[in-house]
Amino acid sequence: MSENNQLRDVFAAIADPTRRRLIRLLAEVEELPLHELTSQFSIGRTAVSKHLTILKEVGLVLDRKVGRETRFRLNAHPLKEIQDWVAFYSKFWNMNMLRLNQLLEEEEK
Structure with a gap:
């Protein structure tokens, strides 16, 4: 190679x-x-x-x-590396959206 x-x-x-x-x-x-x-x-x-x-x-x-x-x-097996990478950031964004939602709910009170 x-x-x-x-x-x-x-x-x-x-x-x-x-x-x-x-x-x-x-x-x-x-x-x-x-x-x-x-x-x-x-x-x-x-x-x-x-x-x-x-x-x-x-x-x-x-x-x-x-x-x-x-x-x-x-x-398709090598695409697993990309799937794993995207999954990590998906968790990141889900957590950030959850935090944002909590902040918005607190502001409404």
Whole structure:
């Protein structure tokens, strides 16, 4: 793995809207070949392939050869890191909203 690949993480991988759309497309089906994925975008096959490579590097996408075509599928497990991060801040905001609600109720008295 190159130094650049080591610096990539799941957060960086999903930062790009095209990659998020690829993830969504792959979440809706079991697997898709590159040409079907490419048909969903206004960018070329090479650009889609580069985005898939980044997703593969962080483990979000798995691929397999079927004859001459490569089929891609989602591996959602790495998204758990993001879910955990968001869950932490969800608790933070829930607590802050509860405190705000308590303050507002006290002011009404």
